[in-house]
Amino acid sequence: MARLNLLEETRYEKLLVNVYPGQKEASLYVAQKIATLIKAKQQASEKAVLGLATGATPVGVYRELVRMHREEGLSFYNVVTFNLDEYYPMQPHAEQSYVTFMYENLFSHIDIDKANIHIPDGTLAVEEVAAFCLNYEKKIEEFGGLDLQVLGIGRTGHIGFNEPGSAPNSGTRLVTLDNLTRSDASRDFGGKENVPTKAITMGIGTIFKAREIILMAWSRKKAPIIKKAVEGEISGEVPATYLQLSDHVEFVLDEDAASELTRFDTPWLVKDCVWSEQLKKKAVIWLANELNKPVLKLTEEDYNNHGMAQLAVEQGPVYNINIDIFNKIQHTITGWPGGKPNADDSQRPERAEPARKRSIVFSPHPDDDVISMGGTFIRLVDQGHEVHVAYQTSGNTAVWDDDVLRYMEFAIDFNKSIGDDAAHLTGIYEQMRSFLEQKQPNQVDTREIRDVKGFIRKTEAISGARYAGLPDNQIHFMALPFYETGKTQKNAVTDKDVELTMELLQQVKPHQVFAAGDFADPHGTHIVCFNIILQALQRLKQTEDWVNDCWLWLYRGAWHEFETHEIEMAVPLSPQEVSRKRNAIFKHQSQKDRPVFPGDDAREFWVRAEDRNRDTADKYNKLGLAEYEAMEAFVRYHF
Template structure:
């Protein structure tokens, strides 16, 4: 660590912009290292303690956050225009800045924001990579920003993924020289990888690193596998701007959305400066901000344990959060927590306001106990005052929204089965076709089956044969710059529809109660989707009107604000807003489930449905009906487990948590949070 600290100081001392900052502040090496120490600090008496060494702004959602960042960039562009100067921007790719770019486009079209004085430099590019590939950052920037504003073509620069290997060092030097000749970057926009990388500066990158060719970390490639259609298709190398040119920018803003970034945000903001988390190097910069949504901020001390840094209002939600956290931290059941445990962990004022630990423990224990039910549709003829769902009507119409054709069984398969077994009328609305998640080999296998079937049974269908032959030829010769044809997407969609119907039959509902909505926003043929439109919302509104449900279940996994789950929820929310005045909606409750990636925090859960070992096994068998998603799934991500394994471990983990807190012990549990109008 001493070597890293020395490099940190040397970079600060000799960096032109930061050395000026140091000279003004008269900082010595020890002061700098103290500023990046791992101890919490407090400004003055009475002010909250802060563990954060980077200014971090938390917004309710990524849309609000992106609007604030876009405004800052627009204000800087306009300021430079008034001064008759160029505005030199460092730009990022990935899902995080998409809404920022969308806001800038809106400002250009609606408010007259001009980009004629903007000169931009992108952080990175895969290598090798053709510029017209659907995976190219050249193409990304043109589609997300450049083609929609008036920036001159000669004013934007990106690393080239087509250079001969021997030319890369000279190119990288020239790239930085161009930036320096313009006086450096006025503003650098960053995202952050799950392993803490900025640009493609992976763990192990040194603070004095320059623009260069690098080898991508496995976790970075795994995270990108979804977009490329498999890990084996992700390039192993990339050209990236180094840490030094990033730190040379006069202003840096880093964006992060969703709970999957929460851990690395805490490490970067509150942890030590380390090469293992390259984003932590930003602690040394005098003008940097992290802009995050509530989910990405969830692991920060001031969010996760706010009572540890400031005075809090001890309402019921805060008490439940604090007590469950204390129990988990101490590995003690809730009913065994003592006054000393509360006092030793910064919760003495909770005792002062709400009485003894015994009374608080009983209250929280009972609340958690009341979330557990084996009757997700409500228990008929029972006192429902302490149950999560109503007893009446005894037989409910249930509408499960499944963003993809397998989310229903993966995320709430046990509850799905329980609802059917208990006599409710269950409908499933599959919101998208899920076609891009079907591998080409799987599609070819089904097309060959169809052709062999026709031939063996002497079914003459020359049109179908011609279509399939053309599709097979396309798949065997497709290039990265090409997307699947509509015919291939239809074949892949048929595969997923068939699997969804098989699941419904397995659970015990007629396929007439399986509704395939095929929302238009999804049908682009790529991971990049269109924004939701009125047509998407109307489709949801119509199925709600048709079913008139007493219960709606919907996916509540919003880790990626541009991901299918979040977009599907946005359409549901908009449809519910349009429908809420209708009479049947007075009796409709909405429950949110989560996917195989994460689970609700224990203090958030409002309904927990236990599962026996036999029910866990039956859920697994239901997931197996989705054979195209079982082995070598396209969107495996960083997690190498199959979906059934993720779901089982998540469900068992939820049950274990209830057990650890001192409640009943079950094999597994599925958890839900109620969304209220």
């Protein structure tokens, strides 16, 4: 019976999917499978032939294999490896090369015979590539084929660098990279313009010959493409869907990457549910959107025809369910994000007391505050709350090099205009200019250049916060140490990061903390900064009574909003407030027009923010709620 129930739940899934609570548990599972294979081959006096992937996804697997080697004696003397791909052209010792990646994360830490390591050669002349690719295939065959191929998946659905349009029988070859793939790699190369346009990759046909295939994916960022790969029709537009044709493939996911699969996203379509209030809210909003109807117009027939008959029977009549959900959504709307004084707050998202609250807006980068919640920020100040803003990082990696020279030229001219000796500044300027003229992609800036970039972001943040109405003594620059590497790759968080955050929290003793809740990228600055705040609050809670009265609200950035059913506080903005928010964003001039790290969205940050806020208001309106110009949304985090 249990097996039948599982098959019912997974009937939309066209291949084997195993889901783990987090990427750590999933990585341990994959590493154990690899170790078991290696040991079995050793006992049979055979080679274990592994196809290996690169990127952030397999790092945890390689880390565990290294641990097994060091602590449990796992040997790799009988292991032969073939890597999936390599950028072309690419020097093997370049920071971005997959040769560098594999040695840093695995090969330098284990006892593998270097002669058994095979990685596509990014240094070949173009006319030599075709012969190399044929020989790569031949070598795999000489070793008896791949025993196990490990894969990640790109947001285009590529496996290896087999981009949309790849043939299912393709072999190792030179390919042109998709625009989205190059955008995703832009941080590693110091800008998309520095990302190679081509790569050498194993083909889909090569991958298919492996006796076992494991595809891994972590984080919500991968959830949409995972749904297409697992539940979608087989198509060259999503190369990973070809894996549905294999009987030897397994998808290993964390819960976030699996979150859009039918059994997790809309479970009422595949099984009877335990109808929690949150699941009921999600289902009713989903049904309204599916049918393009306001919540209060949904009928019993609508419920029955869309997998929600169980809810209608158990908790109906459906009109009562509709009214209940409508009221819950309406109660999230408030023009008083700090609480409305002297009001009944039993149906409001924030407490009425104290009437004047102390609030801290934590901003991971120097512009997240106004981009993400600028309207609410201004509203809190206008309504008389004591608002502080804390810029957690300098943001100095996201400033164009020519802006540094422009500001230095201004400083030199200003010094001259007031009669000061500018010779020392001129000398520093010439050193900067010489360095920047010879700077390589993603090369770490000199300390002086990093400082100037940080000063640029700092002055812009001060200007934006002042525009929102804050006095200077309520604007805090934390410069958390984990960030200050000068590279996109940051240091590990230490106690110093947490202690600096604790000191500020103890100083303010806030009733409200606002923090960035963008967790899609497991390696992104936002989630790192959030975890620092969370650790600080959890430590303080053990000794400080005020923490028990402190509420933690999460906001989202310029890209994605919370799902409507998740929103617990929606702050409507008038046309005038939208304009004020835009003006606050404009203070960040170095991020306007074309920021250094725009992601895969060509719109300016202020346009993204306004479109997102208007879309949130539109979603509320379509559910039957009042029509507002825009809305900023928040979710409360219980720590």
